[in-house]
Amino acid sequence: xxxxxxxxxxxxxxxxxxxxxxxxxxxxxxxxxxxxxxxxxxxxxxxxxxxxxxxxxxxxxxxxxxxxxxxxxxxxxxxxxxxxxxxxxxxxxxxxxxxxxxxxxxxxxxxxxxxxxxxxxxxxxxxxxxxxxxxxxxxxxxxxxxxxxxxxxxxxxxxxxxxxxxxxxxxxxxxxxxxxxxxx
Amino acid sequence: xxxxxxxxxxxxxxxxxxxxxxxxxxxxxxxxxxxxxxxxxxxxxxxxxxxxxxxxxxxxxxxxxxxxxxxxxxxxxxxxxxxxxxxxxxxxxxxxxxxxxxxxxxxxxxxxxxxxxxxxxxxxxxxxxxxxxxxxxxxxxxxxxxxxxxxxxxxxxxxxxxxxxxxxxxxxxxxxxxxxxxxxxxxxxxxxxxxxxxxxxxxxx
Numbered sequence: 207x208x209x210x211x212x213x214x215x216x217x218x219x220x221x222x223x224x225x226x227x228x229x230x231x232x233x234x235x236x237x238x239x240x241x242x243x244x245x246x247x248x249x250x251x252x253x254x255x256x257x258x259x260x261x262x263x264x265x266x267x268x269x270x271x272x273x274x275x276x277x278x279x280x281x282x283x284x285x286x287x288x289x290x291x292x293x294x295x296x297x298x299x300x301x302x303x304x305x306x307x308x309x310x311x312x313x314x315x316x317x318x319x320x321x322x323x324x325x326x327x328x329x330x331x332x333x334x335x336x337x338x339x340x341x342x343x344x345x346x347x348x349x350x351x352x353x354x355x356x357x358x359x360x361x362x363x364x365x366x367x368x369x370x371x372x373x374x375x376x377x378x379x380x381x382x383x384x385x386x387x388x389x390x
Numbered sequence: 391x392x393x394x395x396x397x398x399x400x401x402x403x404x405x406x407x408x409x410x411x412x413x414x415x416x417x418x419x420x421x422x423x424x425x426x427x428x429x430x431x432x433x434x435x436x437x438x439x440x441x442x443x444x445x446x447x448x449x450x451x452x453x454x455x456x457x458x459x460x461x462x463x464x465x466x467x468x469x470x471x472x473x474x475x476x477x478x479x480x481x482x483x484x485x486x487x488x489x490x491x492x493x494x495x496x497x498x499x500x501x502x503x504x505x506x507x508x509x510x511x512x513x514x515x516x517x518x519x520x521x522x523x524x525x526x527x528x529x530x531x532x533x534x535x536x537x538x539x540x541x542x543x544x545x546x547x548x549x550x551x552x553x554x555x556x557x558x559x560x561x562x563x564x565x566x567x568x569x570x571x572x573x574x575x576x577x578x579x580x581x582x583x584x585x586x587x588x589x590x591x592x593x594x595x
Contacts, residue, residue: 229455233451233455236451236454237446237451240446240451241442245441257454258454258457261458265458265462318450328441328444350438350439351438371403371405375399375405378399378403379396379399381435382395382399385434
């Protein structure tokens with residue numbers, strides 16, 4: 207609750223012309239935004255693009271924020287929508303160019319994870335996540351990585367809690383199958 | 391095992407009804423194998439959640455804000471350029487229309503001058519008089535000045551011709567009034583009658 211109030215104060219300050227309030231908000235949320243985009247999209251370049259897009263939207267639209275939800279939920283809505291759009295764009299691009307993104311050398315060269323063991327760890331996670339359909343990936347990332355409740359996810363995605371539970375169940379089932387070596 | 395896993399996953403995803411959940415938790419106590427399997431599944435899923443503990447290069451995040459402000463400034467410039475890109479063609483179109491209409495007005499004035507001269511020199515030419523009447527549509531383009539009292543003298547008395555109409559045909563700066571005097575009453579009437587069928591109304595005095 208304290209965090210929510212602080213966010214509202216910062217938004218208020220920004221709306222009245224204090225640019226440093228925006229910088230504080232960026233510093234507070236940039237990693238969460240990046241991580242969500244990264245796990246939705248699988249590589250740094252796409253995650254970077256979405257992160258920058260989201261921050262620009264935040265800067266331009268913060269004046270329209272209505273204080274009805276938490277800022278965190280509002281930001282999440284933007285990140286998750288942009289990430290799904292990016293997945294669609296990539297899929298379409300892949301379809302028209304016959305490009306194989308898995309073999310794209312750029313992915314491994316541009317990264318902000320330097321440690322080799324960590325790189326392998328995240329590559330393993332990405333390999334599992336990319337086998338999930340986008341909606342299942344979305345709920346999996348939000349539940350497991352972002353640690354959001356069903357109610358929060360429902361507010362962000364506009365889906366019913368029941369539907370989200372079903373989606374999450376199927377995501378868990380598929381992940382477990384992959385981990386157990388039955389799929390992929 | 392598959393059925394057991396499915397039930398475990400339903401439990402973990404809160405996909406069980408209250409009764410099913412109570413029953414499952416009861417069985418967890420009485421069946422150690424189920425508890426063991428639940429722990430294993432939880433462990434496998436938990437492996438994923440540790441990913442966010444991976445250290446990311448802080449330089450990227452330190453540079454993100456300056457990069458963002460740079461991009462915002464660039465966006466503002468692009469926005470200004472776009473606005474000017476719209477204004478510039480608008481100005482060009484307005485200027486073009488203005489110059490075109492001025493040029494055309496001059497053109498009309500030139501035609502009028504030439505017509506006026508011809509009126510003076512060829513007023514007894516029937517064919518020309520007809521052409522003149524056809525070209526009279528340019529009347530609306532002219533800025534008529536106040537009637538020139540001197541001219542009235544040269545208009546035959548029995549012709550009720552509006553002075554303003556005469557101004558449309560005659561370049562008064564070059565007018566040789568003596569030519570008007572040479573117009574016979576019959577010619578003037580003929581011209582008047584031709585004109586009246588197109589534009590003029592008889593003025594009652």
